[in-house]
Amino acid sequence: MKVVRSIILGLASILLLSTGLAQAQILTDEAAAVASERGLSESDILAALKTYMPSGELDDYVMFSSGGQSGQVLVIGLPSMRLLKVIGVFSPESWQGWGYGTDAQEILASGSDNGVELTWGDTHHPALSETAGDYDGQYLFINDKANARVGVIDLRDFETKQIVKNPVANNDHGGAYVTPDTEWVIEGAQYSVPTSGTYASIDEYNEEYQGMVTFWKFNREQGRIDYDASFAMELPPYWQDIADAGKLVSDGWVFLNSINSERYTGGFEEGKSPFEVGASQNEFDYLHIINLDKASELVAAGRAETVNGFKVLPLETSAAEGVLFFAPEPKSPHGVDVTPDGKFIVVAGKLSPTVTAYSFQKIQDAIAKGTSEQDPYGIPILAFEDVVEAQVEIGLGPLHTQFDNQGYGYTSLFLESAVARWSLDGSSGEEPWTVVTKTPVNYNVGHITAAEGDTVSPDGNYLVSLNKWSVDRFVNVGPLLPQDLQLLDISKSGEQMQVLYDMPMGLAEPHYAQIIKADKLNPWQVYPETGWNPTTQAVDPIAAMPGEERIERDGDTVHIWMTAVRSRFNPERIEVKKGDRVVWHVTNIERAVDNVHGLALPDYNINLSLEPGEAQTFEFIADKEGVFTYYCSEFCSALHLEMAGYLMVSP
Amino acid sequence: MSPNSEQNSAVKRKARYLPSLFLGLAAILLVVSIFLPYWQITLFAPQYPGGLKAEAYVNRLEGDIEEIDRLNHYIGMHPLEHAARFERSMSIIAIATFALLVLAAIFVHNKWAALLALPAVLLPATFLLDLYLWLRNFGLNLDPSAPLSSSIEPFIPAVLGRSKIAQFGTLATLQSGAYLALAAALLTLMGLFFHRRAYKD
Numbered sequence: 001m002k003v004v005r006s007i008i009l010g011l012a013s014i015l016l017l018s019t020g021l022a023q024a025q026i027l028t029d030e031a032a033a034v035a036s037e038r039g040l041s042e043s044d045i046l047a048a049l050k051t052y053m054p055s056g057e058l059d060d061y062v063m064f065s066s067g068g069q070s071g072q073v074l075v076i077g078l079p080s081m082r083l084l085k086v087i088g089v090f091s092p093e094s095w096q097g098w099g100y101g102t103d104a105q106e107i108l109a110s111g112s113d114n115g116v117e118l119t120w121g122d123t124h125h126p127a128l129s130e131t132a133g134d135y136d137g138q139y140l141f142i143n144d145k146a147n148a149r150v151g152v153i154d155l156r157d158f159e160t161k162q163i164v165k166n167p168v169a170n171n172d173h174g175g176a177y178v179t180p181d182t183e184w185v186i187e188g189a190q191y192s193v194p195t196s197g198t199y200a201s202i203d204e205y206n207e208e209y210q211g212m213v214t215f216w217k218f219n220r221e222q223g224r225i226d227y228d229a230s231f232a233m234e235l236p237p238y239w240q241d242i243a244d245a246g247k248l249v250s251d252g253w254v255f256l257n258s259i260n261s262e263r264y265t266g267g268f269e270e271g272k273s274p275f276e277v278g279a280s281q282n283e284f285d286y287l288h289i290i291n292l293d294k295a296s297e298l299v300a301a302g303r304a305e306t307v308n309g310f311k312v313l314p315l316e317t318s319a320a321e322g323v324l325f326f327a328p329e330p331k332s333p334h335g336v337d338v339t340p341d342g343k344f345i346v347v348a349g350k351l352s353p354t355v356t357a358y359s360f361q362k363i364q365d366a367i368a369k370g371t372s373e374q375d376p377y378g379i380p381i382l383a384f385e386d387v388v389e390a391q392v393e394i395g396l397g398p399l400h401t402q403f404d405n406q407g408y409g410y411t412s413l414f415l416e417s418a419v420a421r422w423s424l425d426g427s428s429g430e431e432p433w434t435v436v437t438k439t440p441v442n443y444n445v446g447h448i449t450a451a452e453g454d455t456v457s458p459d460g461n462y463l464v465s466l467n468k469w470s471v472d473r474f475v476n477v478g479p480l481l482p483q484d485l486q487l488l489d490i491s492k493s494g495e496q497m498q499v500l501y502d503m504p505m506g507l508a509e510p511h512y513a514q515i516i517k518a519d520k521l522n523p524w525q526v527y528p529e530t531g532w533n534p535t536t537q538a539v540d541p542i543a544a545m546p547g548e549e550r551i552e553r554d555g556d557t558v559h560i561w562m563t564a565v566r567s568r569f570n571p572e573r574i575e576v577k578k579g580d581r582v583v584w585h586v587t588n589i590e591r592a593v594d595n596v597h598g599l600a601l602p603d604y605n606i607n608l609s610l611e612p613g614e615a616q617t618f619e620f621i622a623d624k625e626g627v628f629t630y631y632c633s634e635f636c637s638a639l640h641l642e643m644a645g646y647l648m649v650s651p
Numbered sequence: 652m653s654p655n656s657e658q659n660s661a662v663k664r665k666a667r668y669l670p671s672l673f674l675g676l677a678a679i680l681l682v683v684s685i686f687l688p689y690w691q692i693t694l695f696a697p698q699y700p701g702g703l704k705a706e707a708y709v710n711r712l713e714g715d716i717e718e719i720d721r722l723n724h725y726i727g728m729h730p731l732e733h734a735a736r737f738e739r740s741m742s743i744i745a746i747a748t749f750a751l752l753v754l755a756a757i758f759v760h761n762k763w764a765a766l767l768a769l770p771a772v773l774l775p776a777t778f779l780l781d782l783y784l785w786l787r788n789f790g791l792n793l794d795p796s797a798p799l800s801s802s803i804e805p806f807i808p809a810v811l812g813r814s815k816i817a818q819f820g821t822l823a824t825l826q827s828g829a830y831l832a833l834a835a836a837l838l839t840l841m842g843l844f845f846h847r848r849a850y851k852d
Contacts, residue, residue, distance in 0.1 A: 566721050567798075592718045594698075638725070639798050 047500040050489060053080035061451055061515050063464060064126045064140055065485070068509035071121035073142055073153065078451075078462050078515060081487055081503035089151040089160045090121025090144045094607055097598070098160070101606035101618035103535040111149045111165030122146040124511040125176055125242075129220070133180035133247045133342075133456035137520035139223065141176035141185050148172040150187055150216060154223050156524055157611075159534055164225050167308040168195040168232050169212045174243035178218075180251050180456070184292065185216040185225065188256050192237030196307055205265045206376070210315075211235030213243065213256055215292065223537065231299045231311035233318060236377045237263055238286060239279070242335045242400075245292075247456050248342030250360040255345050256288035259332040261375075280351060284328035284384070286375070287336065287347060289363060295323045319378040325367060326381045327358060335400035335447075339409070339424060340456050344389055348398040348411055355398055355411055355422070357433065359389040390433035394420050399446060400512075402453035404460035406493055408436065410453075412445040412465065419448055419465055419488065421497055428493070437495040441486050442502070444468040447512040450490065459517065463488040465499075466510050474504045482506040525593045527613030534614060543615030544585040558622075562586040564597040564610055564632065567639035575648045578625045587615040598633030601647065607633055622649045667849045673842030674757045674768065678750040680835040681771060685709055685746055687828035689778060692808065694719065695820040705731060707782070708828065709742035726817070727797025734785045749774060753839055760850040765843050772836045775829060783810045 035045055053059065059077030062084070067074050071091030075084045088098030092108065099108040099119075112118045121144035129139035140153040148166035153159065166172065166187060174188020189212035194200045200208035217229035239260035246253035264278030272278070295313055298304070298321055304311035318324040330352035337346045345358040366386040373381035397415030404410070407428030411420045418438045423430040430436055447466045451459035470484035482504035489498045527534070531543030544561035549570045552559045558576045562569055564586060576582055588597045588610035599608040604620045632643035690707040691714075703722075704714035712731055720730045749770040756764040791805045799817075808814050814821050825833075 566725075590721070592699075592721070642798075 043498060047489075047498060051079045051081065051487065051501045053077075053082070058518065060518055061459075061462060062518050062521060063449065063513050063515045064128065065466070065505075065510040065513035066123040066126055066142060067507070068124070068511060069120065069122050070508035071123055071144065072508065073123065073126060073140065074505070074508065074510060074513075075158065076485070076503070076513075077518075078464070079487060079500065081485065081501045083503075085158060086507070087153060087158055087160065089123060089142055089153070090147075090149065090163065091119055095609065096159070097607050097609040097616075101601075101604075101608055101620075102616045103533075104160070107160060107163055107535075110163035111144075111147055118147055120146070121149065121151075123151075124173065126512060126514050127176040127178045127185065128514050128516055129182040129218075130178055130180055130455065131182070133251075135452055135455055135514070135516045135520055136182075137516060137522065138220070139182070139218075141178065141218075143172050143175040143187055145171055145173055145190065148187070148189060150176050150185060150225065152218075152223065152225060154537065155521060156537070157527070157534055158523060161535065161537075162224050164216060164227060164230075166212075166214055166232075167310040168197075168312055169193075169214065170197075172214075174213060174240050174256055177243050177245050179245045179254075179292070180247045182218050182220060184245075184296075185218055186213065186243050186245060186254060187216060188213040188240045188243045189235075190241065191239060192260075195232075195234070195312070202265050205237060206263055209237040211237050211240050211258070212312075213240060213254070213288075213290070215254075215296070231296070231304055231313060232307075233290065233295055233313045233324070234315040235288065235324070236261075236315065236375060236379065240288065241333070244336050244338050244345070244454070246338055246342055246345075246360065247340075250338060250342040250345070252291070252293040253360070254288075254290040254292045255336045255338065256290065257329065257333050257336045257347065258285045258288060259334075261285040280332050283331050285330075285332055286326040286379075286381070287329040287333075287345070287358065289325040289327060289382075291323050294321065298323065315377055315379075319380075322367070324379050325363075326375060326379050327363065327387045328381065328384045329356060330354065334398070337401040337403075337454065340403050340458055342456070344425070346401045346409060346411075348401055349394075350397065350399060350414075353393060353396050353398065354391050355394050355401060355409070356391045357389045357424075358387050362387045362389065389425070392422050392433050392435065394422060394435055395438065400448055402448050402450040402463065403458045404450055404453065404463075404490055405458050406460055408490075408493075410448055410450060410463055410490070412448045413438070414444055414446065414468075417441055417443040417445060417467075419445065419463065419497070421490070430494075437497055439488060439497040439499060441465040441467055441488075441499065442469075442473050442484055443471055447510075449513045449515055451515045452517065453515070459515075461489075461491050462515065463490045464513060464515065466513060468509070470502075470504065473502050477506070483509055485510065526591060527611060530589050530591070530613050531587050531615045532613045533616075540615045540617075542585060542617065544587040546587075546589045557581045557583060560584045560586075562599075564588045564599065564643075565590055566595065566637040567632070567643040569599070569630070569632070569643060569645045572645040573648070574645065575650065576622045578622060578649050578651055580622045580649075581619060582622050583617065583619040585615065585617045586610065588612055595636060596634045597636050597643070599630060600633035601628065601630045603628045609634060622647075625649050625651050670842045670846035670849055671757050673838045673845060674753050677768075677771060677835040677838035677842060678753045680831045680838065681746055681750040681753070681774070684828040684831035684835070685743055687831065688713070688826040689828040689832070690782060690823065691826050692821055692823040694816075695822070696818050706826065709746060709778075710739045725797060725799045726803045727794030727800050728789055729792070729794075731789075734789060735781065738781055745770075746774070753835075753842075756843070756846070760846075762847075764846055768839045768843055771839045775832045775836055778829065778832065779810060783807075786810060 061078035063076040065074040073087040092099030123142045124145050127141040128135045142151045148169035152162040154161045169189035170193045172187050173190035177186040192209040192211045195210045214232040217226045219226045238258035241257040243256040260279040266275045268274040304313050329347045332351045333347045334350040335348040347356045366382040371380050395413040395416045399412045401411045420438045421436045426432040445465045445467050450463040451461045465486040467484040485503040487501040531539045533540035590612040597610045628647045688706040694703040706713045752767045753771045756767040787807045790807045
């Protein structure tokens with residue numbers, strides 16, 4: 001009996017094993033045929049396996065990328081590199097109805113106070129809100145280099161809630177960066193101008209033009225920047241560049257690069273050197289070392305002056321009170337990035353083939369020791385050799401540095417079109433401060449971003465190289481080529497660092513991006529309650545509610561309370577008189593996930609996106625006589641086309 | 652009195668705990684069932700990965716009623732809230748009364764006890780019959796002017812088990828409340844059985 005049973009079991013297992021093998025063989029054959037037909041190498045197949053996302057599987061990470069000249073923020077899933085969303089910030093975005101009728105229009109118009117209506121922005125550096133130096137998934141800040149503005153995005157609904165215009169800066173590049181608990185959002189000005197906004201001859205550049213860094217106070221409870229609690233610091237006109245906040249040991253300090261300590265003023269048309277030459281003469285520019293805690297104390301103590309209604313800490317005060325120090329940095333550098341432990345400040349050389357790591361401790365010692373060196377504005381200059389920990393010969397055109405969880409730094413090499421992996425102070429087990437490997441990228445890499453790679457606890461795993469040129473990577477779509485966002489696998493140590501995926505970005509030129517673990521985000525699927533106002537993030541007392549739909553006339557004003565639900569607007573007929581002011585409240589009373597309605601009133605250039613529960617109010621003067629249709633502009637149901645109505649404007 | 656009959660009456664006295672126990676328990680279960688769902692129907696379609704649920708309590712409907720009504724209006728079905736209004740308005744008083752009647756049966760030591768307990772015994776079947784009639788009423792009385800009325804035939808969803816309506820698969824199941832009511836009915840029957848034995852002369 002026992003023998004029979006073991007024979008049966010044995011036969012069964014052979015059968016199972018052989019069918020299993022046959023199965024594996026079939027798959028391998030077919031896959032091998034595809035691979036050979038497409039000429040895929042083993043590493044190509046591996047890359048595909050690491051990035052392919054079967055339908056319904058969700059990405060591990062979410063990348064928030066600046067949208068460059070599109071004035072937007074792009075939301076991309078990793079490792080699939082799929083574009084998940086475009087968030088309208090500084091420019092109108094008609095899908096979301098961003099800037100086509102509602103409160104959003106007012107937010108969008110922020111900063112248009114000098115008489116020019118701003119309808120675009122140049123987003124550069126997104127900054128996720130942090131708690132204790134780690135991303136908390138609550139808010140995102142993004143700068144507009146073009147107009148020196150900062151946008152605030154609420155990550156509960158991925159919508160822009162606020163745009164602040166810097167009243168004392170013409171443009172910015174050193175933002176947005178946040179302090180470890182998001183108390184401050186840093187925005188450094190770039191090209192120096194007279195901050196008062198008045199005219200001054202370029203011959204008076206040294207005296208009348210100023211550099212600037214602004215610290216926006218963030219009120220987390222309100223989800224808004226507190227304009228009145230914010231302040232700026234006057235700086236010498238050195239064309240400040242990228243910034244970063246200290247963390248852990250260096251918490252309370254801010255670091256800011258500069259590229260034109262020559263104070264060169266151009267004049268190529270008059271036979272002078274162009275800026276690119278004139279601003280690149282000095283062997284060293286200045287790393288700005290700012291004691292933010294002390295600066296805010298001085299401002300609280302009333303030491304700021306008021307410029308254009310905004311608090312500005314004068315340069316003399318900063319110099320006298322030990323708020324601002326300089327350290328020489330070679331030469332017209334670009335990125336400044338604080339290591340995860342907060343101990344080192346890494347400056348990428350740009351024109352110097354190095355990254356320079358400054359020790360925060362040495363900076364503190366040098367400040368304590370004092371220095372007799374000063375710049376023309378009386379700012380103390382610390383000695384280079386006193387504050388530098390190490391300098392890594394990294395390659396040509398180093399721009400930006402990120403970090404991982406293995407003790408490596410990663411620096412983009414613009415001229416070499418490569419990403420360099422190098423060891424920090426030895427925690428990687430490699431020889432400290434040396435290049436470990438380089439991976440070529442395609443091509444002309446600007447920023448790079450690693451998973452949570454600028455926080456106190458980077459994740460490693462992935463790095464994205466945001467390349468400026470794609471040249472031959474994609475099908476030719478004319479002379480304006482897509483950007484190439486390349487995903488790199490940085491999970492292994494040593495020399496292994498493979499490019500996994502090329503994502504063409506055909507709508508903008510992203511600059512910096514940040515990558516957050518997807519499970520740190522907890523956005524709403526639908527608005528919490530019907531009648532929700534996304535601007536106040538609360539139920540709107542004037543929202544149109546189901547059962548209360550009506551049209552009321554009050555003198556020359558016609559109020560409409562309208563609901564939208566599959567597949568009808570209520571009311572469907574609206575009659576007004578030419579010249580009436582129309583105040584139109586509309587609520588999407590759906591509760592089902594993804595059941596979005598649009599409200600398009602084309603003749604008045606209105607298009608709203610109404611997400612489930614969302615209430616909006618818009619108004620216009622009915623100055624065009626005639627019969628106009630409004631319709632649902634988001635395909636909502638089988639009877640979507642029937643979801644329409646008439647606005648009749650009689651003489 | 653013979654020693655034998657003494658023994659008999661002792662057995663009877665002992666057996667009198669049983670009807671009290673069963674009928675008492677039945678009454679408790681009935682009251683508890685008021686707070687639990689009796690029936691649930693889940694609608695499945697590709698765009699609703701979690702399904703849409705309607706849970707019937709004796710006095711109310713819960714779940715994705717709003718969304719189900721939104722969809723139903725395309726085929727001209729009445730809003731679910733319109734169903735069984737009278738029954739739902741009476742249900743709590745009725746079931747509480749049934750439970751009291753079952754308790755009363757403990758103290759009525761003759762065959763009228765069965766009549767008092769009868770409503771509790773019939774409750775599960777009555778519930779299902781009423782449900783069927785309402786499903787039938789709703790499924791067969793579709794508004795002929797509804798947008799999709801031409802593409803869907805009147806139908807009766809399955810009271811229990813699976814059925815298919817347009818793109819939706821439905822799954823209807825009894826829920827904890829109904830199971831308690833069923834248990835109460837069984838306990839009542841058993842209680843009546845022992846009741847009869849205990850008090851039969």
